[in-house]
């Protein structure tokens with residue numbers, strides 16, 4: 510993979526445009542008492558506006574891969590480029606959403622305060638901030654909840670706030686690490702559709718890690734299947750389901766059923782046996798890692814039914830808490846990682 514593609518330039522001649530994201534031979538070994546190689550040389554490119562899903566066996570290195578791409582961990586080897594430039598720190602136009610919304614939101618800030626937070630760090634003028642927050646909350650279906658606090662919201666609503674906070678910065682690249690794993694099945698469907706809507710409106714490039722095979726096919730323009738740890742790419746499958754997807758019709762379609770079977774087969778076999786118009790083991794260092802154990806059902810490994818623990822948080826009380834943030838004690842709570850600036854201290 511070259512990381513470049515030919516596109517016509519404004520003067521009509523053929524030009525070379527770098528991919529939005531280029532991951533080249535990326536490897537990471539955790540050092541210390543428990544040395545462990547989590548990623549074993551991963552190479553892939555992502556075009557602007559593409560939604561790429563990453564699936565792999567539990568503990569294979571998916572989160573490590575995302576964190577290396579976000580520069581939250583310094584990779585042991587290889588390189589990450591965005592817009593053709595090497596990434597040397599957390600990029601300003603990158604945002605991350607994690608599974609654990611409960612820990613990523615500031616409980617002492619209202620919904621508005623949480624969503625506004627990264628914009629304040631970027632010194633966006635107040636009027637513009639307020640408008641950005643209003644518009645972003647509208648996208649995620651939370652208009653009217655600006656003055657509530659995270660603890661007054663259901664799990665699904667809290668995750669919407671986390672997504673809104675990431676989107677408020679209008680990131681060029683959005684990294685999502687199992688973002689819907691902690692919500693109930695219906696909320697999960699709603700959030701998946703929300704993501705597809707926002708992507709269509711914003712043309713955001715998204716890299717999403719999931720344990721759920723069905724979710725990877727439903728959301729993705731493409732599914733990258735990883736091997737067991739140390740992770741390598743065993744398959745890179747294009748998802749030919751078109752832009753219009755719906756939770757019932759799409760999931761019943763022949764293409765969907767075929768693709769989910771293909772992803773499961775790649776997970777079980779480690780790839781290399783069949784192709785589906787995409788690439789399988791052999792490219793990009795793919796297939797160099799150990800294959801999953803034979804006979805292990807991929808659904809068992811991945812929890813592909815998408816079952817999630819229903820969030821026990823109480824739903825929002827109509828009576829809003831007073832607006833205005835408590836004095837922010839930076840040591841007292843979690844650090845949100847949605848914007849580049851707040852995330853640097855997580856570098857290893």
Ligand SMILES: Nc1ncnc2c1ncn2[C@@H]1O[C@H](COP(=O)(O)OP(=O)(O)OP(=O)(O)O)[C@@H](O)[C@H]1O
Nearest residue numbers: 539543545547566567568569570571572573574738
């Ligand atoms: N700080 C660390 N030090 C040592 N080993 C680590 C560290 N963090 C993760 N690992 C190991 O690296 C491997 C990959 O971990 P990672 O969290 O990236 O996997 P994952 O695919 O995201 O896992 P899961 O499917 O459970 O979310 C695992 O074997 C894990 O135990």
